[in-house]
Amino acid sequence: MTIFLQSLISGILIxxxxxxxxxxxxxxxxxxxxxxxxxxxxxxxxxxxxYFLFTLLGVDPFVSIVFTIPLMFLYGGVLQKVFxxxxxxxxxxxxxxxxxxxxxxxxxxxxxxxxxxYKILTTSYSSGSVDILGISVSQPLVISFVITAAITAxxxxxxxxxxxxxxxxxxxxxxxxxxxxxxxVKRMSIxxxxxxxxxxxxxxxxxxxxxxxxxxxxxxxxxxAFVITxxxxxxxxxxxxxxxxxxxxxxxxxxxxxxxxxxxxxxxVLFLLVLLFKPSGLMGKSNA
Amino acid sequence: xxxxxxxxVNKRGASPVRVVLTLAVVALLFFxxxxxxxxxxxxxxxxxxxxxxxxxxxxxxxxxxxxxxxGHAAYFGVGAYMTMMLLQFKQIPxxxxxxxxxxxxxxxxxxxxxxxxxxxxxxxxxxxxxxxEIFRVTTLNLKEITNGAEGILATELPPLRxxxxxxxxxxxxxxxxYAGLVCVLLIIAISLGVQHSKLGYxxxxxxxxxDAAHSLGINLTVYKNAALxxxxxxxxxxxxxxxxxxxxxxPTTVLALDLSVQIVLICIIGGIGTIFGPVIGALVLxxxxxxxxxxxxxxxxxxxxxxxxxxGVGTFLTDHLSHAHVLIYGILVVIVIxxxxxxxxxxxxxxxxxxxxxxx
Numbered sequence: 001m002t003i004f005l006q007s008l009i010s011g012i013l014i015x016x017x018x019x020x021x022x023x024x025x026x027x028x029x030x031x032x033x034x035x036x037x038x039x040x041x042x043x044x045x046x047x048x049x050x051y052f053l054f055t056l057l058g059v060d061p062f063v064s065i066v067f068t069i070p071l072m073f074l075y076g077g078v079l080q081k082v083f084x085x086x087x088x089x090x091x092x093x094x095x096x097x098x099x100x101x102x103x104x105x106x107x108x109x110x111x112x113x114x115x116x117x118y119k120i121l122t123t124s125y126s127s128g129s130v131d132i133l134g135i136s137v138s139q140p141l142v143i144s145f146v147i148t149a150a151i152t153a154x155x156x157x158x159x160x161x162x163x164x165x166x167x168x169x170x171x172x173x174x175x176x177x178x179x180x181x182x183x184x185v186k187r188m189s190i191x192x193x194x195x196x197x198x199x200x201x202x203x204x205x206x207x208x209x210x211x212x213x214x215x216x217x218x219x220x221x222x223x224x225a226f227v228i229t230x231x232x233x234x235x236x237x238x239x240x241x242x243x244x245x246x247x248x249x250x251x252x253x254x255x256x257x258x259x260x261x262x263x264x265x266x267x268x269v270l271f272l273l274v275l276l277f278k279p280s281g282l283m284g285k286s287n288a
Numbered sequence: 289x290x291x292x293x294x295x296x297v298n299k300r301g302a303s304p305v306r307v308v309l310t311l312a313v314v315a316l317l318f319f320x321x322x323x324x325x326x327x328x329x330x331x332x333x334x335x336x337x338x339x340x341x342x343x344x345x346x347x348x349x350x351x352x353x354x355x356x357x358x359g360h361a362a363y364f365g366v367g368a369y370m371t372m373m374l375l376q377f378k379q380i381p382x383x384x385x386x387x388x389x390x391x392x393x394x395x396x397x398x399x400x401x402x403x404x405x406x407x408x409x410x411x412x413x414x415x416x417x418x419x420x421e422i423f424r425v426t427t428l429n430l431k432e433i434t435n436g437a438e439g440i441l442a443t444e445l446p447p448l449r450x451x452x453x454x455x456x457x458x459x460x461x462x463x464x465x466y467a468g469l470v471c472v473l474l475i476i477a478i479s480l481g482v483q484h485s486k487l488g489y490x491x492x493x494x495x496x497x498x499d500a501a502h503s504l505g506i507n508l509t510v511y512k513n514a515a516l517x518x519x520x521x522x523x524x525x526x527x528x529x530x531x532x533x534x535x536x537x538x539p540t541t542v543l544a545l546d547l548s549v550q551i552v553l554i555c556i557i558g559g560i561g562t563i564f565g566p567v568i569g570a571l572v573l574x575x576x577x578x579x580x581x582x583x584x585x586x587x588x589x590x591x592x593x594x595x596x597x598x599x600g601v602g603t604f605l606t607d608h609l610s611h612a613h614v615l616i617y618g619i620l621v622v623i624v625i626x627x628x629x630x631x632x633x634x635x636x637x638x639x640x641x642x643x644x645x646x647x648x
Contacts, residue, residue, distance in 0.1 A: 093356040104618030261429040
């Protein structure tokens with residue numbers, strides 16, 4: 001029972017970070033109807049930024065998000081302005097291929113610059129643990145979950161309460177109508193991609209104390225992000241939050257009871273089942 | 289929706305010049321190993337052949353039928369693994385093993401197709417990726433059957449005998465060259481057949497407008513599955529060929545997402561939904577990535593005096609350019625999608641069409 005509770009709790013904690021990745025992807029999809037296949041690579045860039053801030057300047061990985069968030073936001077905005085904006089009206093498969101191409105460029109440019117060696121970011125608390133109700137949980141996971149929860153709350157506030165947030169949601173609901181109402185949809189797209197990129201980058205920063213850092217780390221997170229967003233319903237932010245936590249739990253419990261090699265299979269089988277029986281996702285409208 | 293460049297569609301009424309030219313190219317390809325001694329040239333040709341087979345197979349599903357599978361590594365891997373497992377663990381020669389691979393791929397395709405073709409557009413793309421990933425992770429985990437992450441190394445290839453006489457003992461690259469060439473001709477013939485048959489018209493109708501095709505009485509599930517079946521069987525053949533040629537396979541080379549993407553790229557770069565698109569794509573991609581891998585380009589730049597070998601740029605290029613071929617893939621895709629959405633072939637025939645219009 002302790003093992004079950006322990007894996008459940010660490011599943012929820014890691015699920016928080018997954019939710020962050022999923023929310024980023026779902027915002028981008030919601031506003032632009034583009035599936036961002038470079039999402040994991042944005043996360044990878046966040047990991048490398050954190051790694052170098054830590055090793056060169058001694059910035060704590062959890063503090064470094066103060067730098068990674070604006071940096072990744074700018075980077076995402078530029079990507080949107082230079083590349084994605086030009087293919088918004090082309091075939092979905094071309095959009096997918098463009099983002100795949102951008103992802104390949106990012107991961108391989110990083111590989112050329114810093115080699116494909118695994119890098120490890122070791123902090124004083126990397127292997128520390130905390131007791132929650134008598135169950136010991138990894139300390140970096142707990143810290144990252146707290147930060148994730150704060151960021152998610154902030155994001156909900158931004159999207160629900162501020163004018164820009166409402167404009168973004170309006171653009172996601174109906175691009176043309178939003179434009180007719182005087183919303184600058186191009187700017188909203190840039191903000192949306194910037195947000196998505198900075199969320200992915202933040203997730204990268206938060207997991208860097210517990211994961212290996214290498215140029216190809218992105219693709220597994222890209223796939224995970226798809227699973228999360230489809231599970232929650234494409235474009236639904238609440239769905240992505242729930243989806244992230246569900247996937248975290250499924251992975252963690254599956255890893256304990258079926259062996260860590262099989263945990264990815266569980267995630268993908270779950271994914272296929274959702275695609276087949278409820279393609280609109282848990283929170284999506286059923287018109288897919 | 290996408291339209292084929294007119295110049296490619298109308299030339300079907302084969303002119304004598306075209307027939308002679310085609311025969312000349314095929315004859316040249318058959319004599320190539322006699323004319324060229326270099327094993328490296330043969331190696332490049334074999335890689336190009338394998339790429340053409342993969343690309344053309346994908347093209348039948350992705351190009352003609354419009355179903356963008358980004359999980360074709362699954363079928364490539366099924367072919368490669370079936371052939372190698374039978375060869376290494378059961379001592380069954382690959383020319384029987386590859387049939388087993390094709391049968392297995394057909395079966396997989398029908399199962400996957402029935403499940404995934406209920407989905408459309410981006411959902412289908414995601415499902416195809418998920419299926420391929422399930423295959424990769426399962427192969428990694430079933431260590432007793434597949435050797436897991438260690439992969440399978442072919443220790444010895446038995447000589448091919450027909451009625452007691454040894455046809456070839458596979459000691460040189462020549463038999464692989466001919467095997468590849470025959471398969472390439474086969475898949476091009478099949479693509480031609482598909483493109484100009486009733487089946488092909490059904491495929492293209494599904495690509496242009498699924499709902500319209502459906503309302504005209506085309507059974508979507510049946511014809512999409514037919515396209516996938518043809519596509520999967522020949523992708524598996526490419527996998528078998530690759531496995532026995534290279535002699536080593538593991539899940540990260542024959543079942544990876546990178547491979548699925550590369551298969552799509554061959555078609556995108558050449559031109560989707562055309563017979564020669566995959567050929568052009570393979571002719572662009574393989575020599576380029578091989579030139580980068582073997583550092584020819586870096587050396588060339590230094591020799592031509594453009595870059596000083598001792599300078600920072602020179603040493604950087606010699607050290608790193610050999611790892612850059614995937615980076616170049618990425619850059620190529622971005623350029624092609626933004627500036628040549630019909631691929632290299634479509635780009636040039638559009639250009640030619642524009643010039644003709646200008647002259648008229």
